Amino acid sequence: MRVKTLGLAGLAALMLAGTAATARAQGPKAWLHVRVEEANRQSKVSVNLPVSVVEAALQAAPEDILSHGHIHLGKMGKRDLSVSDLRKAWNEMKATGDAEFATVEDEDETVRVARAGNVMLVHVDKPSGKESVRVEIPIEVVDALFSGQGEELNLRAGFAELQKRRGDIVRVKDNDSTVRIWIDEGN
Amino acid sequence: MLKMILIGAVAVPTIAAGSVAATGVVVVDVREARNGQHIVVPVPLALAQVAAAFVPEEKMHMRLPREAQQYMPVAKQVLAALAEAEDGELVRVEEHNEKVSIRKEGDLLKIQVDDNGEHVKVQVPISLALSVLPESGNQFSASQAVWALQHARLTEIVNVQGRDGEQVSVTVY
Numbered sequence: 001m002r003v004k005t006l007g008l009a010g011l012a013a014l015m016l017a018g019t020a021a022t023a024r025a026q027g028p029k030a031w032l033h034v035r036v037e038e039a040n041r042q043s044k045v046s047v048n049l050p051v052s053v054v055e056a057a058l059q060a061a062p063e064d065i066l067s068h069g070h071i072h073l074g075k076m077g078k079r080d081l082s083v084s085d086l087r088k089a090w091n092e093m094k095a096t097g098d099a100e101f102a103t104v105e106d107e108d109e110t111v112r113v114a115r116a117g118n119v120m121l122v123h124v125d126k127p128s129g130k131e132s133v134r135v136e137i138p139i140e141v142v143d144a145l146f147s148g149q150g151e152e153l154n155l156r157a158g159f160a161e162l163q164k165r166r167g168d169i170v171r172v173k174d175n176d177s178t179v180r181i182w183i184d185e186g187n
Numbered sequence: 188m189l190k191m192i193l194i195g196a197v198a199v200p201t202i203a204a205g206s207v208a209a210t211g212v213v214v215v216d217v218r219e220a221r222n223g224q225h226i227v228v229p230v231p232l233a234l235a236q237v238a239a240a241f242v243p244e245e246k247m248h249m250r251l252p253r254e255a256q257q258y259m260p261v262a263k264q265v266l267a268a269l270a271e272a273e274d275g276e277l278v279r280v281e282e283h284n285e286k287v288s289i290r291k292e293g294d295l296l297k298i299q300v301d302d303n304g305e306h307v308k309v310q311v312p313i314s315l316a317l318s319v320l321p322e323s324g325n326q327f328s329a330s331q332a333v334w335a336l337q338h339a340r341l342t343e344i345v346n347v348q349g350r351d352g353e354q355v356s357v358t359v360y
Binding site: 029031041042043044045046047048049050052053055056057058059061187 | 273
């Protein structure tokens with residue numbers, strides 16, 4: 001009797017531990033948010049998508065857009081944009097740690113590309129102060145994007161990493177509009 | 188003998204009403220604002236399905252454009268993921284005199300459009316949308332769509348209120 005009771009208690013404890021572990025593993029659900037506001041048109045657009053939905057769309061994307069989760073970059077404009085060259089450059093940049101990789105200052109705008117901790121920053125500012133672009137991408141996301149072979153970007157792996165981020169990814173502000181893209185756990 | 192006729196007179200409509208209730212009824216309700224006309228058209232789903240069975244096969248299928256076929260698996264996956272996701276507002280567009288909102292509430296996708304005094308509400312059960320989308324191939328079956336309305340029981344699937352006060356609603360019971 002005692003052995004049976006102990007056995008049942010042990011089984012119940014294992015089941016409870018399993019449930020708790022599953023609940024922890026699932027964690028709070030992440031949402032991808034996009035907000036676009038245009039002051040002169042009095043327009044506000046807000047899109048909130050569960051990350052699981054975006055992931056499902058990427059998984060099922062047609063083959064000519066995504067080939068097995070990879071996106072192909074071919075010729076862009078007049079220049080050839082080689083993913084393998086970008087991958088090499090990225091590996092070099094990554095190895096240098098925190099640094100300012102590029103700063104371009106001209107009359108129209110200032111562009112700054114830098115690494116700060118685990119985040120790649122791209123900041124574009126107009127002298128007027130009214131227009132700016134802020135892009136913050138975790139290093140792991142760029143790594144995952146470049147995990148494809150040859151001339152492929154691994155979009156699915158990139159998004160899988162991106163969904164771990166909480167906070168702003170893109171902020172764009174100009175004279176009469178703002179765009180914000182971020183991930184959090186609220187809808 | 189009279190007893191049998193009476194039992195038959197009660198039983199036949201009861202069974203008929205029971206069958207209609209069991210298989211579902213689509214009720215189209217139209218209210219005219221100007222002359223106060225009110226038209227209610229109940230269509231038993233079973234009747235619509237029987238009617239669909241008599242329509243020639245080639246007329247019952249709608250050929251999907253190639254682009255749409257390509258994105259059908261994406262639509263199915265997205266809807267399946269959405270069905271599993273938490274409830275919330277998915278899209279909100281606010282412009283001068285115009286508002287659009289798409290919400291997910293349980294199995295329902297609720298679309299609401301307010302445009303200059305005109306209001307449109309559409310409620311689509313995700314399970315209905317999933318069962319209507321073709322598994323594969325390039326054809327969309329109208330009879331399948333009628334059958335899929337079973338997923339929308341006790342749901343007002345469309346409600347349109349015009350600027351002049353006219354109102355049209357389609358409810359599945």
